[in-house]
Amino acid sequence: MDSFDVVVIGAGPGGYSAAIRLAQYGKKVAIVEKGNIGGTCLNTGCIPTKVMIEHSHLVNQIKKANQLGIGSVEEPLKIDFAKLMKRKEQVVQQLTLGVESILKKNKVKIFKGEASVNPDLTVKVGSEILQTKDLLLATGGTPKIPDIPGIEDVPFLTHKNFFELKELPRKLVIIGQGIHAVNLAFTLGPLGTEVTIVSEQSSVLGNIDDDAAKIVKHSMESNNIRMVTKANWKKITNTELVLMDETIPFDHVLLAGQNNPNTDVVRSLNLERELFLKVNENYQTSHPHVYAIGDVIGGSTSAGSALQEGPYVAAKIAGEIVPSVQYDAIAGTMYSSPEVAFFGLNEKSAKEGGREINVAKSLLSGNGKALAIGETEGYIKLISDKEYGELLGGVVVAPNATDLISSLLTVKRSEGTLYELAHMSFPHPSISEAFWEAANSNWNQAIHM
Numbered sequence: 001m002d003s004f005d006v007v008v009i010g011a012g013p014g015g016y017s018a019a020i021r022l023a024q025y026g027k028k029v030a031i032v033e034k035g036n037i038g039g040t041c042l043n044t045g046c047i048p049t050k051v052m053i054e055h056s057h058l059v060n061q062i063k064k065a066n067q068l069g070i071g072s073v074e075e076p077l078k079i080d081f082a083k084l085m086k087r088k089e090q091v092v093q094q095l096t097l098g099v100e101s102i103l104k105k106n107k108v109k110i111f112k113g114e115a116s117v118n119p120d121l122t123v124k125v126g127s128e129i130l131q132t133k134d135l136l137l138a139t140g141g142t143p144k145i146p147d148i149p150g151i152e153d154v155p156f157l158t159h160k161n162f163f164e165l166k167e168l169p170r171k172l173v174i175i176g177q178g179i180h181a182v183n184l185a186f187t188l189g190p191l192g193t194e195v196t197i198v199s200e201q202s203s204v205l206g207n208i209d210d211d212a213a214k215i216v217k218h219s220m221e222s223n224n225i226r227m228v229t230k231a232n233w234k235k236i237t238n239t240e241l242v243l244m245d246e247t248i249p250f251d252h253v254l255l256a257g258q259n260n261p262n263t264d265v266v267r268s269l270n271l272e273r274e275l276f277l278k279v280n281e282n283y284q285t286s287h288p289h290v291y292a293i294g295d296v297i298g299g300s301t302s303a304g305s306a307l308q309e310g311p312y313v314a315a316k317i318a319g320e321i322v323p324s325v326q327y328d329a330i331a332g333t334m335y336s337s338p339e340v341a342f343f344g345l346n347e348k349s350a351k352e353g354g355r356e357i358n359v360a361k362s363l364l365s366g367n368g369k370a371l372a373i374g375e376t377e378g379y380i381k382l383i384s385d386k387e388y389g390e391l392l393g394g395v396v397v398a399p400n401a402t403d404l405i406s407s408l409l410t411v412k413r414s415e416g417t418l419y420e421l422a423h424m425s426f427p428h429p430s431i432s433e434a435f436w437e438a439a440n441s442n443w444n445q446a447i448h449m
Contacts, residue, residue, distance in 0.1 A: 002030065002129070002131065006135070007031075007136070009138065010039060011039055012140055012303070013310065015031060016031065018313055019108045021310065025315070030123075031108055032113070033111075037096050038095060039140060040140055042095050043092055051092075056186055056187060056223070059077060059190045060337055085163070088163060111126075121135055121289060121290070133289060139261075139295075140294060144255075144259060146255065147233070150235045157255070158254070159180075168192065169252050171250045172251065173196050174195060175199075175256065176255060177197070178206040179332060181197050182220075189223040194226075196227075198241060199229050199231060207348075208342060211381065215336075261297075272285065291313050308325045312325050329344070335402070338398050339400060341404070342393070345393035346393055346395065350383055356387065358389075358418075360382040360418065360441045362379060362435075362446070364434060369429040369430050370399075370434075378397040379397055379398075380397075381438070382394050388417060391418065398431050419439075
């Protein structure tokens, strides 16, 4: 029997970041993973999605170059799908091997296999028994199967096997909504696949800014992506999804809805729960030595959140004092074209919460860099407290918005205001100057708008 200070179950972003930080605090740590190191994010989620979306962006850049007078493009573009997927595999493998190497460098012992936890907190992995003082659950979730007649007989795809496709589909139906569904749609739509996102909800795009939603919808239309909302299921077969008012044919159907938490591993502990495990402000479950983060506790289920939760729990277990996870300073990211990134309150949620706010906005149509690169469909929007100017939320719709928004997150995390943004220096010309313009527009002092 091996003995550890902490055993982490699940080697996704939350699990591996916690294990590494615990080891850095001097703890003896084991991590258990039944699949590949890196979890869903690195193997079948965030990373392969972004690799494939980069291929789609390149397709649009080729078309744009042709419009600007560079080269000629034959329609339809020739897509070597096998080559694209090979590159995806190379990127994923490099990152997963990298994480495994870092774990070993920090002397975290890796156990590969399915874990089960006994009432005394010993963890069984194959023939191995691991003894631990504290246990951290970062076991993720499993796609929830929608209640559609016939679904049990359909060979549907999930994030676990979507990236194993060998050929580019002609028609893909995505059942679900939100960031995950939209990102998956943009992996194949620009490559030529006819993608239809079907949701029971009134919106596929979730609670993103209304102005951003208009731009994303327009982008979808030009990238072979259609949305069907308020769907009433009738049945599904191997070749078509039948709704009450239309029939949608497909080559493949992909589930991209909610996840059910993977909690079977701790069934013997009878932890307090509803659908998700209940935790306190320190991510402690009803068992004082069992902690949980990520998909198993609900709430924010992004990899970005898990990468904050993991090190925080590690610090708490080690007795270190660190700032709590600030969820309203973690960005949501939609890899459409242009990209959308956002955090904190939007106009609607701020007003519904009774906040007195100012809304400052700068359009990219007046930004020199955006004009130079031909990417003017976008904007910066800043939501601030009316009395003190505190930054409450922000929306960036622009090329590389997911990188640009870091400037706002830095201001938010440091409790900055629009005043700081209005007096920051940004490179010229750059799209980031739109932050400066938007902040100054709050006092009608913008220079270029």
